[in-house]
Amino acid sequence: MIRRLLWLAGALVLALAAPVQAFAASEPKTDPTKEFLLEPWIEIPKIGPIDLSITKAVFYLILSTAILLVGTLLVVRHLRLHPKKLQAFVELVYDFSETQIGRASLPAKTYTTWFPYLATLFLFIWINNVISYLPLPVNTEHKIWGVIPSPSFYAATANLSVTLALTLVTFFATHYVGIQQNGTVPYFKSWIPPVSGAIKLLIVPLEILSQLLRLVSLSVRLFANMLAGHLLILMSVSLIIIIGNVFVAILSVPVGVFFYCFELVLVANLQAFIFALLSGIYIGVAAEPNH
């Protein structure tokens, strides 16, 4: 078994290293950070400062939404008592998001209202993270035979605008739930910790600051994880072209393959889970501040 896997990994490395010799001589030299520049594919005129052009990131967002809608609708149309593969998988994902995210973070009275939001968040980010590791023909800068865009990868979640938008939804949802469940004054009063005198003056600004810093930490965590993961894989493969020596491939391609597996198996799933769980914890704490 292990021997067969090793043969498979070796064959993968060789297959990836094969076209490198041709690339190594090419001019201009490649720059992996250019993969993260967004150029409009279909230009739409700006409305004020808002640019609605279809870019690579928008394409990935639409693709992930389409996968989610089609996949779940297919399952819901033909529900069976003895589930087949796809239904069993969707049920597994639902069960995971119910027990590990919903029940683990939300109190009972807000559960029915806010679990759908958390599950949607989890699935959306998860699908986005996973499809970002499939090589899709999205690199319009270098075209094969001048026609087909060359395969590359990009994640919509490796874009700060996307993660910040998701974080802002959570941020406003948190305070909406807090005010709705407790009333405006009691909710903001719950930010004041039960300490006496002058320490209050020190702790209350810190509390407000920590509420605002959630915006930064939640969005940057997902964004930086995905950006660094993609950049690491792209960098380790394009190191051959940057250095210009084919024999670098012996070292750098296995490193790239290793990080690819690591990112796809661990980081992509874990970050989606963490984002949804922390959103749930923030909403849950706002709903019942004194627990």
Added chain:
Amino acid sequence: MPLEGNVNEAAQNLALGIGTAIGAIGPGIGVGYLIGKTIEGVSRQPEMRGELQGMMFLGLALTEAITFYALLMSFVAFFIGK
């Protein structure tokens, strides 16, 4: 002695390298503690394994994200300083 050559570019390269390296020290220690303590906990109470693993992964993601904050700020220094 005055510095010769492209000092700005050298400083940017140093910022990327040193910034990421220093930013990786703390989370490295943190992840080590985290996984070590989890193993300790599991070896004391093997029946808690599932619960502890769940918490470990949560802590793992929170801890290792700190590396990426450092990496991100290093990238800011590397690319935006140009």
